[in-house]
Amino acid sequence: MLEEIKILRLQYEKQGIIMSFAGTFSQGIIEEVGEALKSYVQHQQEERDLITRIFSVFIEMTQNIRNYMKLKENNPQKYSLINSSGIVVIGKTDNKYYLCSSNLMENSDIPALTKKLENVTLLDKSELKTLYKETLRNAPEGTISAGLGIIDMARKASEILNYKFEKKDDELSYFYLEVKM
Amino acid sequence: MENLLIEATKSTPEIDFNYESGILTIKGQSYPENSFDFYKPIIDWIKCFLETTSKPLEFIIEIKYMNTSSIKSILNIFDILENVHEQGRDVAIRWYYDKENDSIKEVADEFKEDISVKFDIIEKEYR
Numbered sequence: 001m002l003e004e005i006k007i008l009r010l011q012y013e014k015q016g017i018i019m020s021f022a023g024t025f026s027q028g029i030i031e032e033v034g035e036a037l038k039s040y041v042q043h044q045q046e047e048r049d050l051i052t053r054i055f056s057v058f059i060e061m062t063q064n065i066r067n068y069m070k071l072k073e074n075n076p077q078k079y080s081l082i083n084s085s086g087i088v089v090i091g092k093t094d095n096k097y098y099l100c101s102s103n104l105m106e107n108s109d110i111p112a113l114t115k116k117l118e119n120v121t122l123l124d125k126s127e128l129k130t131l132y133k134e135t136l137r138n139a140p141e142g143t144i145s146a147g148l149g150i151i152d153m154a155r156k157a158s159e160i161l162n163y164k165f166e167k168k169d170d171e172l173s174y175f176y177l178e179v180k181m
Numbered sequence: 182m183e184n185l186l187i188e189a190t191k192s193t194p195e196i197d198f199n200y201e202s203g204i205l206t207i208k209g210q211s212y213p214e215n216s217f218d219f220y221k222p223i224i225d226w227i228k229c230f231l232e233t234t235s236k237p238l239e240f241i242i243e244i245k246y247m248n249t250s251s252i253k254s255i256l257n258i259f260d261i262l263e264n265v266h267e268q269g270r271d272v273a274i275r276w277y278y279d280k281e282n283d284s285i286k287e288v289a290d291e292f293k294e295d296i297s298v299k300f301d302i303i304e305k306e307y308r
Contacts, residue, residue: 031191
């Protein structure tokens with residue numbers, strides 16, 4: 001294992017990784033890692049606005065994953081796979097912060113998510129604001145949907161969101177998302 | 182009606198609703214696991230207040246950070262206030278933000294754009 005950790009360390013250094021978490025995302029973990037991230041960035045004396053945006057994107061990203069996992073609770077087999085698949089990585093390269101996440105999802109959920117992501121990558125800041133307000137207004141009561149979170153992340157990012165799906169098998173795929181600030 | 186007092190946690194704000202004074206305060210950070218569940222008793226209290234008394238209502242927000250589902254819940258509250266305001270009820274919103282950390286001001290500004298209730302956004306210095 002010692003050799004593996006060394007390889008990991010080199011990878012971390014090369015990618016400018018500040019923090020990462022892999023495993024089951026509980027609200028408690030999200031809170032703790034979020035606070036640790038905020039402290040770290042504050043300590044780097046970054047601008048207030050950037051600190052808040054990083055924290056904000058972290059929360060939206062991890063809560064989206066958590067909410068998705070909760071949706072899958074009714075299917076025990078898939079659930080245990082999906083539930084333990086979350087990864088979030090935060091780093092800094094070329095003077096930009098990036099937040100990346102990965103999680104397993106059901107293939108049947110991909111089209112709807114793709115549509116939301118494609119939508120936001122086409123819009124400028126002002127169009128994003130309009131879409132944000134419309135979605136805020138129209139989201140049915142108590143729904144759990146990634147829509148608003150995705151739009152919010154797109155508004156806070158300095159570049160368009162980067163994403164990719166990678167098929168695992170006939171039922172599941174990996175979803176990767178990157179937000180840069 | 183009883184007052185509503187809920188202590189803050191890392192991810193949920195302090196709720197201090199006073200029936201006698203009609204001053205309702207929400208203060209802290211808001212990113213609960215389930216905003217709908219967290220804000221439901223708060224919204225129910227507000228509805229009950231509005232139904233059982235004709236006193237003026239002052240809604241004070243000092244939230245430093247809100248996730249998007251909290252924003253949705255706060256919008257639901259504002260919709261209720263806007264509704265009764267249109268019927269002639271005396272309601273007002275005051276939103277305090279930290280001078281040193283004003284990114285939440287943008288959230289407040291966006292709310293204010295779509296509401297006709299008296300809405301003051303005030304800078305405050307926090308020690």
